[in-house]
Amino acid sequence: MIHFSDPILTCKEAVAFEEAYFGGDLKKTWEAIKQAGSGIGYAVLKDYLECGNLYSVTHVLTLVGKGHNGADALIAASILAREIPSVKIDVVFVFGERSLKPLARKAWVQLQQTNQVNVSSCEEKNLKHAYSVVLDGVFGASFRGAIPDEVLKLFQKVDALKIDLRAAVDLPSGLNLAGAFKADFTYATGCVKTELLGCVNAGRIRYIDLAFFNACEVVGQGTQRVLKKQILSPLTSLRPSHSDKRTYGHLFIVGGSMRYPGAVLMAVKSALRSGVGLVTAFIPEPLVPSYAAAAPEAMWVGMPVDKKTGGMTKLGFGKIKSLWNNATSLVVGPGMGSSEETLKLLKEIFKSVKVPCVIDADALQKSLIELLSTPTILTPHYGEFNRIAGRNELRDLSSKSGATVILKGPYTRIMSLDGNTYVSTYGGPVLARGGSGDMLAGLVGGIVAQFPNDLTLAAAQAVVLHGVASDLLAQTVGQTAIQITELANYYSKALRSVNSV
Numbered sequence: 001m002i003h004f005s006d007p008i009l010t011c012k013e014a015v016a017f018e019e020a021y022f023g024g025d026l027k028k029t030w031e032a033i034k035q036a037g038s039g040i041g042y043a044v045l046k047d048y049l050e051c052g053n054l055y056s057v058t059h060v061l062t063l064v065g066k067g068h069n070g071a072d073a074l075i076a077a078s079i080l081a082r083e084i085p086s087v088k089i090d091v092v093f094v095f096g097e098r099s100l101k102p103l104a105r106k107a108w109v110q111l112q113q114t115n116q117v118n119v120s121s122c123e124e125k126n127l128k129h130a131y132s133v134v135l136d137g138v139f140g141a142s143f144r145g146a147i148p149d150e151v152l153k154l155f156q157k158v159d160a161l162k163i164d165l166r167a168a169v170d171l172p173s174g175l176n177l178a179g180a181f182k183a184d185f186t187y188a189t190g191c192v193k194t195e196l197l198g199c200v201n202a203g204r205i206r207y208i209d210l211a212f213f214n215a216c217e218v219v220g221q222g223t224q225r226v227l228k229k230q231i232l233s234p235l236t237s238l239r240p241s242h243s244d245k246r247t248y249g250h251l252f253i254v255g256g257s258m259r260y261p262g263a264v265l266m267a268v269k270s271a272l273r274s275g276v277g278l279v280t281a282f283i284p285e286p287l288v289p290s291y292a293a294a295a296p297e298a299m300w301v302g303m304p305v306d307k308k309t310g311g312m313t314k315l316g317f318g319k320i321k322s323l324w325n326n327a328t329s330l331v332v333g334p335g336m337g338s339s340e341e342t343l344k345l346l347k348e349i350f351k352s353v354k355v356p357c358v359i360d361a362d363a364l365q366k367s368l369i370e371l372l373s374t375p376t377i378l379t380p381h382y383g384e385f386n387r388i389a390g391r392n393e394l395r396d397l398s399s400k401s402g403a404t405v406i407l408k409g410p411y412t413r414i415m416s417l418d419g420n421t422y423v424s425t426y427g428g429p430v431l432a433r434g435g436s437g438d439m440l441a442g443l444v445g446g447i448v449a450q451f452p453n454d455l456t457l458a459a460a461q462a463v464v465l466h467g468v469a470s471d472l473l474a475q476t477v478g479q480t481a482i483q484i485t486e487l488a489n490y491y492s493k494a495l496r497s498v499n500s501v
Contacts, residue, residue, distance in 0.1 A: 004231040008224040011141040036189040037075020039208035049475040057132040065138040073137025074107035081115040090122035130162035136181045138173040152179040172201040192226045205425040248277035249449030252327040255334035256283040258310030263335030267442035273488045274446025309339035317348040331445035333363030334438045360441035376403040416456040426467025430474040435484040468494040
């Protein structure tokens with residue numbers, strides 16, 4: 001099991017765990033509420049940067065239920081009021097102010113004390129037409145049954161407003177029910193709930209870690225675990241003074257074709273930022289001069305090309321075979337195409353490779369994967385997964401192939417041979433671009449080259465680093481006007497952020 005990961009619990013399990021954890025201790029519960037609300041507040045400030053700057057945050061609407069979710073939302077609003085003193089905060093007590101439980105009332109008092117001038121309770125009929133942020137703190141994990149009509153009416157009205165960022169506390173109120181709150185981000189407090197994964201109203205998931213599992217281990221009924229950014233800590237440590245380039249591994253990358261020339265260059269540029277000592281890339285011969293100029297840190301080996309298809313041929317296998325002893329990991333697939341001649345080359349590679357492999361893109365073929373007898377990471381997106389897995393589940397593909405599987409998606413899942421599925425909630429729509437997967441493949445391969453004895457950990461570190469870097473990129477320049485190759489410039493920033501709030 002990977003360190004720096006926490007169990008994902010069902011709502012029922014989470015409620016039972018928190019009841020046992022707090023044991024009715026209101027002081028302990030209040031401290032957790034303050035920590036959760038503060039975490040949400042600061043996370044919202046960061047996430048808002050993907051759509052604007054903090055000067056744009058002028059009005060915040062806070063929807064408050066009766067209990068702890070409402071308290072969390074009020075504390076989060078306190079953070080926004082403190083960090084942006086000019087912001088105006090409207091608070092709607094969905095079931096009336098008198099319905100507030102003691103800790104929610106305490107959080108309301110704290111918000112008023114933070115900014116007495118710009119904080120006010122508000123009735124539904126007095127909502128403004130636009131808000132910078134809406135905080136949903138109506139229902140929590142213990143909510144059951146149908147959404148009350150008055151709440152449905154409120155959500156319908158809120159849904160029609162002009163809102164920059166819609167934030168749900170722990171869970172979007174109503175989850176997948178018709179008329180539920182629709183969030184852009186859901187800030188899961190204490191633990192990520194199983195019901196969030198795949199919830200159409202959750203938006204992107206942020207995990208607000210309250211250190212519940214530092215002193216105890218709760219597995220729950222499943223084997224899903226959420227990855228924490230601290231998994232990158234080993235990559236931030238000082239390196240030994242007496243080391244050289246061979247200390248940090250030698251990655252081979254086989255990829256590219258005349259039809260898809262860019263993918264392998266992106267994989268190489270990403271790998272060069274992974275910390276790996278050496279990178280050798282085997283690419284179509286005509287591409288070598290320009291690629292050597294674009295990334296001179298790598299060694300480029302030209303391979304013969306089939307004139308009809310533009311893909312590499314089996315005739316170049318001898319070049320790879322003669323250098324096998326230098327490699328500590330291999331990435332194969334980006335931009336290779338799937339011509340008959342290229343498949344012949346791939347078969348020779350897969351039959352002879354002895355180092356850990358990262359199989360990506362066009363190399364993700366069921367007949368080829370069956371040839372491998374070395375530790376392997378597969379990196380499919382959903383289309384490629386369906387091609388190689390058929391009707392099998394993620395766990396089945398991993399167990400049958402003997403490979404660690406990175407299934408890329410809105411939240412990326414890593415199926416490990418230890419039986420656990422590790423979920424990364426980092427990253428977002430900024431990654432919905434051609435080349436994103438090539439960048440990840442190069443990063444995975446570079447980390448595996450350095451640490452070839454724990455493929456699950458290397459896969460998890462690469463996925464989290466890739467995701468955190470994309471969040472930082474979006475928070476710096478927005479989601480739209482970027483090139484995916486810019487992502488590599490943010491790997492170092494992502495590592496630097498590991499110990500920040």
